[in-house]
Amino acid sequence: MFFLIKRLMRLRRERQVRVAEDGSASVSQDxxxxxxxxxxxxxxxxxxxxxxxxxxSPRARLMGIIFPIVLLVIFIGVFGNEHTLVDGSRVSLKVFYVPGILAMSIVVNAYASLVISISGLRETGVLKRRRATPVPAAVLIAGQALATVVNTAITAAILLVVARIFYGVTFAGPALAGVACTTLVGTLAFASIGYAVSGMIGSQEAAQPTVQMTMLPLWFISGVFIPISNLSPALRDLADVFPVQHLSNSLHLASVHASFSASISATDMLVLAVWALGAGAFCAWRFSWLPAGASR
Amino acid sequence: MTAAAPARTLMGMFTNSLDAAVAAADAGRPEPVVRVQGLVKRYGEHEAVRGIDLEVHRGEIFAFLGPNGAGKTTTVEILEGFRQASDGSVWVLGQDPWQAPGSWRARLGIVLQESGAEPGLTTRECVALYAGYYPSPRNIDETLALVGLSEQADERAAKLSGGQRRRLDVALALIGDPELIFLDEPTTGFDPSARRAAWEVVDGLRRLGKTIFLTTHYMDEAERLADRIAVIAAGRIVAEGTPQTLGGRQLEATRITFMLGAAADLQTLPPALAQRLARDDDGLLRLPSTSVTADLHALSGWALERGLELESLEVSRPTLEDVYLQLTSGE
Structure with a gap:
């Protein structure tokens, strides 16, 4: 699907070039x-x-789109015939892994990719150069957030289509609306956390390990790879503090319920919102557009 | 607190009216684009900039020279609004850069000392992205042509050569149609032909009537481009002037150098020349001169009478490099 989009974009560009060649003036009016x-x-x-x-960005494509699909295929291939309990309903692990991996892809796209790309842009002075223009900081942040939402939406759509075609995992219409809302709130929350974490990282090299260290353990205890019913109560309590569990829990609800109200958890959305606000406050205090080491 | 506030307002009114009076007295002269008075920047105990004054006028190319660590970039970044002055007053396009609004930034173009390419975008897309940041940008294709990147418009910016990337930086600084452009070491690390190409771009900016604040540590660059030069060393301005007059360069003696065959008898030289003449270890004769025409006439007349050849004859003024090294070595 991505390659289709890319091909369409190339066709459009080629057409634009042809138009430019037809017109005798080489300067196009802006x-x-x-x-x-x-x-x-x-x-x-x-x-x-x-x-x-x-x-x-090949990295963003690999991490954000291909990696989640590969994991979905592997997990369903290995555990697809087993069953677990989700919100009281007994379901196949096929059904369990679709929202789990969806949560993971949101975290990767909104958090990991953003942390790595922002720290890269900041350390190479690109953010500083953008701030040297009259563009308001709010525009840069809102633009980045909107792009991230589109990005996660594309990935989520691909995952849901793969789940439906290859594994017959479907969502009820209202539940899909629940998935969309959770995805939106989750993306904005993790993007906000991503900005905050990138503000704590001094160099681009530190970004990758920091991202892995913060994400991986949470995936294991937040119902992404392993159903939380398999975890000890202490681990479950620990996972409850962090945002990944709340994102994945809300998405899991959508896989077993048909109505909108049952397929999204208000409590989880609230916790995500609190994390987003906390991260936003941290950014206001600590985030810098200038490379680390540039003292003011 | 509450009692102090009206007092502050009164003070503000007073200084404002004082400013107005000064402005009225200066009405004959146009307001400088950059005016810096007593600028100090401290990092903890260390004083990076120790009270400097600068003025840059409209349409001027002003070069700010100094060795690494002299306070050059600190000063420029204060003028650009990236750093806050510790003391002194700074006015750029009539505003304090640290508190200036976005509309002020629209009148400014900045080429940072180091800035990476926008990843994934083509040259033209980079310029189009930045054009969107400004209320009335220049034409994108014309700007690309001005910096000589029309051919590379559809190449990925990250794949451009070092010199082309720097020209893209200039295009990005120029796209908002600024009045004042900061160029922070625009040709550092360039090969000679890339530097020449960059200088031609600056000549183009001069023809557009832009005011340019240029920092560099290349003397030939300052000499070739600048209308006026200030030299900073260890946080202080040590000299200011045109490329011709910097550091009293115009007053310094011109050097006449030549070599003579073994047969020449220096005793027969006119005494006025003989007493100033000095011989190097390698046989080069140096004659400092303040009246070059007369001295050359006397010297060549003397040589012709005796059938001598003044080998390797050269007349040279002290280079800007000589002046600069002299100015900055004191610290």
Whole structure:
């Protein structure tokens, strides 16, 4: 699907080039700039380019799209015939792994990719150069967040289609709406945490290990790889403190319930929101657009 | 607190009216684009910038020279609003950079000393992204042509050569159609042909009437590009002037150097020349001169009479490099 999008984009570009060659003037007229069209246009402008940057990044594609699909195939292949309990219902592990891996892909796209790309952009001075322009910080953040939402939406759609076609795992219509809401809230929360964590990292090299160390253990105790009913109560209590468990729990609910209200957990959304606000407050205090070591 | 507030307001009114009076007195002269008075920047105990004054006028190319660690980049980043001054007053385009609003940034173009490429974007997309940040940007294709990157418009920016990347940086600084452009060491690490190409870009900016604040540690670059130069060493301005007059360069003696065959008898030289003449270990004769035409006439007349050849004859002024090394070695 991604390659289809890429191919369409290339076709469109080729057509634009042909049009440019037909027109005798080599200078194309630019319309009014995004900044001239207002804040919303600026956010869309920023998001379009941020999305392009992440779609063209081989790392982001591999980590955010291919890796979750590979894990889904492996987990279902190995454990697909076993069963577990989700919110009181006995379900096949096939059904368990779809929302689990979906939660993982949201964390990877919104948190891991963002931490790595932001610390890279900051350390190479790209963020500083963007801040040297009149663009408001809020536009850069909102644009980045919007691009991330589109990114996770694409990945989630691919995962759900794969689950349906190859494993016959389906969601009821209202439950899909629940998945969409949880995905949106989860993406924004993890993006916010991503900004905060990237503010704690001094160098681009530290980004990758920091991301792995914070994500991996949580996947094991938050119902992503292993049903939480298999965990000790102490581990479950520990997982409850962190946001991954709340994202995955809400997505699991959608896999066993048909109505919208039962397929999304208000408590979990609240916990995610608290994490997002906490991370936002940390950013306001600590986040810097300038490379580490640049003292003011 | 509450009692102090009105007093502060009064003070503010007073200084404002004082500023107004000064402005009225200066009405004949246009307001400088950059005005710095008594700028100090401290990092803990260390004073990186120790009270400097600078003025840059509209349409001028101003070069700010100094060795590494002299306070050059600190000063520039204060002018750009990235760092806060510890003391002194800084006005750039009529605003204090540390508190200036976004609309002020739209009048400014900044080429940072180091900045990576936007990953994944083509050259043209990079410029289009930045064009969206400004209320009335320049035309994208024209700007690419101005910096000589039309051919590379559809190449990934990350794949451009070092010189091309730097020209893209200039295009990104230029796209907002700024009045004032900061170029922080724009050609460091360039090969000679890339430097020449970069200089031509700066010539292009000069023709557009832009004011340019350039930092560099290459003397030939400052000499070739700048209308005015200030030299900073150990946080202080040690000299200011045009490339021709910096550090009293125009007053320094010109050097006439030449060599003579063994047959020449220096005793027969006119005494006025003989007493100034010095011989190097390698046989080169040096004659410092403040009246070059007369001295050359006397010297060549003397040589012609005796059928001598003044080998390797050279007349040279002290280079800007000589002046610079002299100015910055004192610290």
């Amino acid at each position: 319309g009014p700039s995004a900044a001239a069209r207002g804040p919303l246009a600026m956010v869309l402008h920023e998001a379009a380019y941020d999305l392009r940057i992440s779609l063209r």
